[in-house]
Amino acid sequence: MARHIPRIYCPELENGVFRVPECQVIHMLRVLRMTPGDRFLAFNANAGEWECEIKDSSRDCVMAVMIRQIRECKSSRKLALAICQIKPENMRLILEKCTELGATDFYLLTSEYTNYHSDIAKLRRIAISAAEQSERLDIPTIYEEVPLDKFVSDLPSEYTWFSAIERETNACSLLEIINTHCKPFGFIVGPEGGFSDDEKTLLHTTTTPLRLSPNILRSETAAIMCAAAGGMGQFNKG
16 A cells, blocks of 8 residues: 655745754654655645655754645635634634635634633644645634724625624525625634624624524534535635
């Protein structure tokens, strides 16, 4: 059986010979037990994906050479998720699955019912790992935490923004937005306990309320469902 060729995210990938990022070295040498002569796939959104070979390695350094390009550079279609933070293990699930589904921007929010804060460095490592596994070429951007009211006062304009509000009767469905909206989608998802009444009022004035299900969904389920639907909507529009 042919040996699996690992995919490694390398933000600096140019000029033929390059140094693998230090954060990847331990994984390559100790976990994958790679040695000089072994090949791997290196990628980023600017250079695309390349077949590469380890030329030299030491305890904390791997030098490699680019052999041939496998895929040209390509960025994912824009898809944003603004998440009111929840338990760290569930935030990690959101980052992993929504990266696989094509989310390009993650905004971390605090709201009235937020009880947790995330380690952004860990979330970024999870996003990189998910991109490596899912064969994406780009890595999603994860923004520093901001309060919900500050975020919605200046929403990124490249997106059409929707807010997933529980028990919302006069709201559009996911199917409706996929079929009727052309701009990239942005979704705001609340924390455990949902949005407060004041936050719901604010979201009604700045975003389009969205009905996800007749059932009450956990925050991580809502986020993954939005990413799946938003990604499919952009895919269908070519």
